[in-house]
Amino acid sequence: MQISMQAKEANSVLEKDCPSIYSLLSEAGRKAFFPKSGILAQTAEAKGSRYNATIGIALDDSGDPLSLDCLVKNSGFDAKDTVLYSPSYGQKALRKKWLDRIKEKNPSLGSKTTLPVVTNAITHGLSIAGRMLVDDGGKMILPDMFWGNYNLVFQHAEFDTFEAFSGGKFNVDGLREKLGQNPGKQVILLNFPNNPTGYSATVDDVDGILSAIEESAEKGNKIAVLCDDAYFGLFFEDDVFKESVFSKLAGLHENVLAVKLDGLTKEMYAWGLRVGFMTFGYKGLTGPAATVLEDKVSGMVRGSVSNVCTHSQSLALKALDDPALPDQEKMNYGILRSRYSEVRKVLSDRRYSERFEPLPFNSGYFMCIRLKTADAESVRKKLLEDYSTGLIATGDLLRIAFSSISKDKLRDLFDNIFKACNG
């Protein structure tokens, strides 16, 4: 399809205000726009008119949603906050509230950002970011331990991976080397806390990551960094950087565009509500350029899921406004942290080191072990058949979601792994 007039106009704003961002867009990103003429514009113009027959919803004789009480009465909300459409951008109050939360939890975030656009949880945001920034066959640079679903989400891209760890820390040199090998446009994907390893960058790691990216930007490369912050906040060690790297990347350099993908999924323990956010941070972001980015993302939301569930967004906003939220989050965090500490304690059992070793971990839901004497897939099957224990095998690793096992069962679980490794 040809590029539309509206997309051309939007692109010219980016070219003028933030040429680095413009040069990072894929063809799909350049074509993306939010349709401000046509049905939406005509509907907006008709708002408040006596006979408004523009909207694709049904209203009762008094102008309220023609809803079904069996849905609305169980929703906990008025009909309009449950069954009506939300904007493709997401509900404005929710977007503002989420930005406040990002700022509060990332005090280093000095530079300008867009307002978050609501996505159908984080996977959807990742998919939009991938389409907007990476052309078919285009490269994405990321550590070699990543969430398996990236293979589906970024199917159109080519992964250029580097070893995730070096000397028990994030492999900054691996990242630097990849950046050196791929001059021009560079798209990096970072995920802290990481799935599957449960590793988050330490303060030192972050310094290294920032200097590697800054060096590359100084050479004139244009860099987009996607920050998959799905497990944000679940940091369990003192030396871990307690903010998103987004907060530092957003103001790093005129050649660096930071994209934050986050949401309620794990951060607010609401996996099935499907509320995520996509936020851009950029050193030289102007108001008009921010609007263009929000428009493009919202156009892609409209072209994929149309808009995100109103009921979920209403619920999210209500929870974010609830003064009990911080305490409740702290309580769940405490539970996960105590499981993390228990895993650390259990792993100090010397016997285990004959059969497996943990990969670096300090955060999130998971940790991985590398088996020394047995094949991971055979051990996984044996665990399931003989010990009623389910884990994920990836390559020579077993991934353990300690997030879903009560603290008192963790020792037993690792004992089962040990026994299964013994044959």
Ligand SMILES: Cc1ncc(COP(=O)(O)O)c(C=O)c1O
């Ligand atoms: C690293 C990572 N990113 C994103 C997601 C997806 O989150 P959502 O359920 O919000 O799409 C997950 C879920 O497992 C994940 O592990």
